[in-house]
Amino acid sequence: MLRVHGSAKSRALRTLWLIFELDIPYEHDDVLPRAPETKTPAFLALNPNARVPVIEDDGFVLYESMAINLYLAKKHGRLYPKDAQAEALAWQWSFWETDRLDRQIVNYANHSAVLPEAQRNPAVAKAAWEEVVPALDVLEGALRKSTWLAGSEFGLADLNVAAALYRGLTLDLGRWPTVTAWLHRCWDRPAAKRARAMRE
Numbered sequence: 001m002l003r004v005h006g007s008a009k010s011r012a013l014r015t016l017w018l019i020f021e022l023d024i025p026y027e028h029d030d031v032l033p034r035a036p037e038t039k040t041p042a043f044l045a046l047n048p049n050a051r052v053p054v055i056e057d058d059g060f061v062l063y064e065s066m067a068i069n070l071y072l073a074k075k076h077g078r079l080y081p082k083d084a085q086a087e088a089l090a091w092q093w094s095f096w097e098t099d100r101l102d103r104q105i106v107n108y109a110n111h112s113a114v115l116p117e118a119q120r121n122p123a124v125a126k127a128a129w130e131e132v133v134p135a136l137d138v139l140e141g142a143l144r145k146s147t148w149l150a151g152s153e154f155g156l157a158d159l160n161v162a163a164a165l166y167r168g169l170t171l172d173l174g175r176w177p178t179v180t181a182w183l184h185r186c187w188d189r190p191a192a193k194r195a196r197a198m199r200e
């Protein structure tokens, strides 16, 4: 049995979305980031980084959300590219997102809107936004050339990048109309809505 550690209010959101796309059974350890449960010896044995998500798949332990999603999609043969080049593009977009957008968009959203006002740091928001803008410019350019990021239909690259852009759903992304349309196409999927409902 697959067991997912991590609340939908964390990067586990992207793994839950994928699980619903794959329609596979799972158990959920609904633990929040930084909760005491993530500091126990048992949890640290699964992920010594004390972070979520982490999965146990019939005893196989894996952390890092992008690796988890690449593994699960490949294992279950859904949303995973069939040829080597499309597969490499799925890796490219997953690694790109982690490098260019993942923390940046969260930092921007947290320090401009999500955190209570007293905890917001405008300098953090500004620095994050200065990195988000060129990243979204790159995504806009890619999506103007191709409806989906890797291949001719919605796939894991789209899921991994769109899931990370969850905060983008409530930001003004008017400068990036193609990204906005693609983001909503992705999040309109029933599996995405199901995952989103777990955190809202």
Ligand SMILES: N[C@@H](CCC(=O)N[C@@H](CS)C(=O)NCC(=O)O)C(=O)O
Binding pocket: 009, 010, 011, 012, 033, 034, 050, 051, 052, 053, 063, 064, 065, 066
């Ligand atoms: N690169 C990791 C990041 C994992 C991560 O930072 N998760 C957050 C929750 S979204 C966490 O557990 N944070 C705990 C902490 O900062 O101590 C991944 O994609 O899985």
